[in-house]
Amino acid sequence: MDPIRDYIQQLTRRQFFGRSATGLGTAALASLVGKGALNAAASSAKPTGPDNLGACHFAPKAKRAIFLFMAGAPPQQDLFDYKPKLKDWFNKDLPETIRNGQRLTTLTAGQSRLSIAPSAFNFEQFGQSGAWISELLPHTARMVDDISIVKSMWTEAINHDPAITYIQTGNQISGNPSLGAWLSYGLGSENENLPAFVVLNSSWTSKKEAQALYTRLWGNGFLSSDHQGVALRSQGDPVLYLSNPKGMDTETRRMMLDSLRKMNLNQYARERDPETQTRISQYEMAFRMQASVPELTDMKNEPQSTFDLYGEESRKPGTFAYNCLLARRMAEKGVRFTQIFHRGWDHHKNLNRDLPLQCMDVDQAAAALVQDLKRRGLLDDTLVIWGGEFGRTVYSQGAASKSNYGRDHHPRCFSIWMAGGGVKGGVVHGETDDFGYNVIKNPVHIHSLNATILHLMGIGHEDLSVRYQGLDTRLTGVENVPLINAILS
Numbered sequence: 001m002d003p004i005r006d007y008i009q010q011l012t013r014r015q016f017f018g019r020s021a022t023g024l025g026t027a028a029l030a031s032l033v034g035k036g037a038l039n040a041a042a043s044s045a046k047p048t049g050p051d052n053l054g055a056c057h058f059a060p061k062a063k064r065a066i067f068l069f070m071a072g073a074p075p076q077q078d079l080f081d082y083k084p085k086l087k088d089w090f091n092k093d094l095p096e097t098i099r100n101g102q103r104l105t106t107l108t109a110g111q112s113r114l115s116i117a118p119s120a121f122n123f124e125q126f127g128q129s130g131a132w133i134s135e136l137l138p139h140t141a142r143m144v145d146d147i148s149i150v151k152s153m154w155t156e157a158i159n160h161d162p163a164i165t166y167i168q169t170g171n172q173i174s175g176n177p178s179l180g181a182w183l184s185y186g187l188g189s190e191n192e193n194l195p196a197f198v199v200l201n202s203s204w205t206s207k208k209e210a211q212a213l214y215t216r217l218w219g220n221g222f223l224s225s226d227h228q229g230v231a232l233r234s235q236g237d238p239v240l241y242l243s244n245p246k247g248m249d250t251e252t253r254r255m256m257l258d259s260l261r262k263m264n265l266n267q268y269a270r271e272r273d274p275e276t277q278t279r280i281s282q283y284e285m286a287f288r289m290q291a292s293v294p295e296l297t298d299m300k301n302e303p304q305s306t307f308d309l310y311g312e313e314s315r316k317p318g319t320f321a322y323n324c325l326l327a328r329r330m331a332e333k334g335v336r337f338t339q340i341f342h343r344g345w346d347h348h349k350n351l352n353r354d355l356p357l358q359c360m361d362v363d364q365a366a367a368a369l370v371q372d373l374k375r376r377g378l379l380d381d382t383l384v385i386w387g388g389e390f391g392r393t394v395y396s397q398g399a400a401s402k403s404n405y406g407r408d409h410h411p412r413c414f415s416i417w418m419a420g421g422g423v424k425g426g427v428v429h430g431e432t433d434d435f436g437y438n439v440i441k442n443p444v445h446i447h448s449l450n451a452t453i454l455h456l457m458g459i460g461h462e463d464l465s466v467r468y469q470g471l472d473t474r475l476t477g478v479e480n481v482p483l484i485n486a487i488l489s
Helices: 005-011 013-020 026-033 035-042 082-090 138-142 160-169 179-187 251-273 273-295 304-310 320-333 351-375 445-457
Strands: 064-070 121-126 131-134 147-155 197-202 231-233 339-340 382-387 391-396 405-412 414-420 427-429 439-441 466-468 472-474
Touching: 005 026, 013 414, 064 179, 064 320, 121 138, 121 147, 138 445, 147 445, 160 445, 179 445, 197 320, 231 320, 251 273, 273 320, 304 320, 304 351, 304 472, 320 339, 320 351, 339 351, 351 382, 351 414, 391 414
Parallel strands: 064 339, 064 382, 147 427, 197 231, 197 339
Antiparallel strands: 121 131, 147 414, 382 414, 391 405, 466 472
């Protein structure tokens, strides 16, 4: 059996010539050719090229990834990027030599002053690296030797929706595949009974208002629809229509799907559209998920020690803590990519009140996820990422106050952390100026972050592309993108 020949035979002449120019490698075909071919490719460390069909993978450090995404942009000055000299600058104007004409959002562009607001929270040094961590993240501080902190992230996007779309899909304009979809496309699934890409949306406890999250953030874009993320719900069926309707048992549903399969095969015989085959496979996946998803979300066999580790909130479906525990269970089951969104981080005002609540939501659970993976022997090949879409300004939105201030959007620098498969622990990478406004050492663009994630998963980011609208489109764009080599083990 030749899987590449089988794939080509599924295409019409027009579709074949339209797609053959992309130089599809094993990364593109992995989800179609099966695990045997994937494993053979993954064991190769040979350099790749767009015309080399058998070598688009190399030995991965991570088999799976979990992205903890703080939607709304956490304020780096109050969490990871300690700036003690700003105490002397309270309520003074940001120097123009620091701003250097950089653009502002419409939320603060009309202010007569850009008054500096030092962090109201205390910092201490932790771990062998001596990383400065805010008092708001005590659990993260205790595991600082297990993570790499990157303080020099930056992006071009200055507003939430294009910024989140950018970091998730590689483009500020919607329509491109998300990171999880690219990983599904390039690597396929380790578990035929669960999706390769799962999305979990979490509740939050600070202000009720939050930026909307659109399904395109976990969409498949121009890839086939089986690569889009499957969002699990916290109430009712984890997936819509997972349960059989009244009057239908499993045998009847199986008969219905068999009849539907025959109709779809007849349509495929007429039109030769591979998307019809995708539809058939998705129906079959949904049928298998009727058994696998309820088992996945059944926490009754978890010991009390697990709930103690993640916190009592981990018993409540839909909380960030529950979703982190669920992500660990999915890692055990071989889910390729899990994305957990936590909203409410858009602190334009009342930061002193709302930021501690947000940190209470995520700090213990995020640290517990890393430690739980570690004690189960899963951290070595599971990549964990924590961060948002951009940073926050050092100056206050509105009048600066030591007890009540807000921060506007700031794309020029922000902080993330990474842990697990292929990432060094106890590293602090990058540096910003004394005002936390500009990167002055080791800048890291969001494309480099995504390129590094792909690299750790065994994919050369330059070799994972699809011809779309006349371009060989990649997650990481068309320019040269360096990896974050300093944090790689």
